[in-house]
Amino acid sequence: MTELAQTYLGNSLENVSLFEQIEKARSEEQCYEVHISQTDSRKGRIHAHTTTGVAVGIVKSRDWSLREGDVLETQEGRLLLIHLQDQKVMVLSFTEPVTDRAIELIHLGHVLGNHHWPIIVLDGKLYVQLAADVEVMESTIRGFQIPGLQIDYEVRSPQGHLDFSQHNHHDHA
Numbered sequence: 095m096t097e098l099a100q101t102y103l104g105n106s107l108e109n110v111s112l113f114e115q116i117e118k119a120r121s122e123e124q125c126y127e128v129h130i131s132q133t134d135s136r137k138g139r140i141h142a143h144t145t146t147g148v149a150v151g152i153v154k155s156r157d158w159s160l161r162e163g164d165v166l167e168t169q170e171g172r173l174l175l176i177h178l179q180d181q182k183v184m185v186l187s188f189t190e191p192v193t194d195r196a197i198e199l200i201h202l203g204h205v206l207g208n209h210h211w212p213i214i215v216l217d218g219k220l221y222v223q224l225a226a227d228v229e230v231m232e233s234t235i236r237g238f239q240i241p242g243l244q245i246d247y248e249v250r251s252p253q254g255h256l257d258f259s260q261h262n263h264h265d266h267a
Contacts, residue, residue, distance in 0.1 A: 096141070097126075099166040099174045100153040106175065107163035116165060116175055125173045126150060132181050132255055133223075135160040150174060162252040178252035184231060186220040190242025198240050205234065212258035221248075223258045 106113045119125035126144040134140050136159045140152040152166065152174070164176040192199060206213055211231065212223040222231070232245055250256060 096149040096151045097168045097170055097172070098151045098153065099168040101167040102154065103165045103167055103173070105161060105163045106165050112165055116173055119173045124171070125175060126168070127175045127177060128152075129177045129179050130160065131179050132159075132257075135176075135178060144174075159257065162255075178255060180252070181250045181255050182224055183248055183250060183256060184222040184224060184228075185246045185248050186222065186235065187218070187244050187246065188240075188242045189244055192240070192242065195240055198238055202235070202238050202240070205238075209234070214256050214258060216256075221256055223256075 103115075104112045106116050116125055126146070126148060128142040128144050128150060130140060130142055134142070136156065138154060138156040140154075140160075142150055142152065144150055150168070152160070154160070154166075160176045160178075162176065162178045166174045166176070168174055203213075206222065209226065211225045214221045224231070235243070235245060
């Protein structure tokens with residue numbers, strides 16, 4: 095049987111009182127913990143299993159993403175602590191100047207967008223969410239044959255997650 099959680103209580107990393115509530119609930123075995131991907135954190139309906147194997151369903155609005163440390167309450171009155179998994183992202187950078195490659199870069203951006211591969215430009219690098227098979231993504235990008243284009247990967251911790259969604263974290267009244 096799946097336990098349902100849909101009441102948002104806040105974030106235990108930002109709220110000392112909630113952090114203390116979590117600690118107390120843990121000692122009384124009234125706290126579940128789940129590890130979800132950043133992609134799942136944006137969904138309105140999430141099915142996951144707690145660290146102890148209990149099936150949970152999380153129901154929330156799609157206009158905000160769950161974050162590391164968020165806490166919900168289940169219908170049974172237990173607390174549910176959210177942990178985000180590490181995030182692997184593709185990193186595109188250039189070892190050569192690209193000032194005379196504007197057309198190729200615009201075309202690359204257009205193709206990434208058509209494939210619905212979310213991107214973020216940060217500190218002179220292009221971060222691409224792994225939204226398809228890595229080999230397909232690499233092949234597509236290498237097909238542009240842009241001199242100096244380098245493809246690397248980074249694993250980002252929950253604290254350093256890149257938010258590829260267009261939505262920001264809102265109050266959850």
